[in-house]
Amino acid sequence: MNGKVRTLIDAETIQKRIKELGSQITTEYQGRDVVVVCVLKGSFVFTSDLVRAIDLPLSVDFLALRSYGDGTESSGVVQITSDLTKPIEGKDVIVVEDIVDTGLTMAYMLQNLEAKRPRSVRLASLLHKPARTRVPVKIDYLGFTIEDVFVIGYGLDYAERYRNLPYLGVLDLEG
Numbered sequence: 531m532n533g534k535v536r537t538l539i540d541a542e543t544i545q546k547r548i549k550e551l552g553s554q555i556t557t558e559y560q561g562r563d564v565v566v567v568c569v570l571k572g573s574f575v576f577t578s579d580l581v582r583a584i585d586l587p588l589s590v591d592f593l594a595l596r597s598y599g600d601g602t603e604s605s606g607v608v609q610i611t612s613d614l615t616k617p618i619e620g621k622d623v624i625v626v627e628d629i630v631d632t633g634l635t636m637a638y639m640l641q642n643l644e645a646k647r648p649r650s651v652r653l654a655s656l657l658h659k660p661a662r663t664r665v666p667v668k669i670d671y672l673g674f675t676i677e678d679v680f681v682i683g684y685g686l687d688y689a690e691r692y693r694n695l696p697y698l699g700v701l702d703l704e705g
Contacts, residue, residue, distance in 0.1 A: 533701045535700070538697075538699055539674055541696040544579075548673070549583050551580060551671045559622060562622045565616075566590045569626065569628070569639070575693070576673075595639060596608070608638040621648050621649055622649050623651045624653075625640065627653065629686065630658050633667040640653065654671035655669045656684070657675075658675045660675060661677065674698075683699045
């Protein structure tokens with residue numbers, strides 16, 4: 531499982547972008563009842579930093595999904611393995627995801643959340659990988675657009691490892 535990790539986006543650049551996103555969300559959601567929904571497991575680090583960059587009263591909840599595929603690509607068949615703990619009806623929901631690539635899993639999840647009758651649902655994603663898009667999904671708050679590479683670090687993993695890296699990297703399993 532050892533491989534060489536090449537830095538894709540350094541920690542300082544990530545933190546600068548998160549502060550910008552937090553400021554934008556703070557401005558846009560003044561006086562609203564905001565619920566930040568963290569999609570587990572990959573987005574927990576991003577969510578933690580993002581909520582601290584938002585200067586508003588808000589609540590946080592968690593969702594966990596499992597998508598079935600060959601291990602490297604979503605099939606679009608999604609199971610919610612852990613649902614929200616509180617109702618979101620009438621609230622402004624910001625879903626926080628680590629990466630949107632095919633769009634299949636996120637499209638399913640957003641549709642599922644809309645059925646719970648929130649006031650609004652918007653998506654914040656740390657990363658977008660447009661080369662893999664199969665279903666377009668609107669990302670309202672985007673950290674970075676990346677090439678079609680397998681990314682680890684800053685919450686993203688390879689076989690449950692590397693989540694604790696403070697930066698985003700590309701794992702070279704050959705190296």
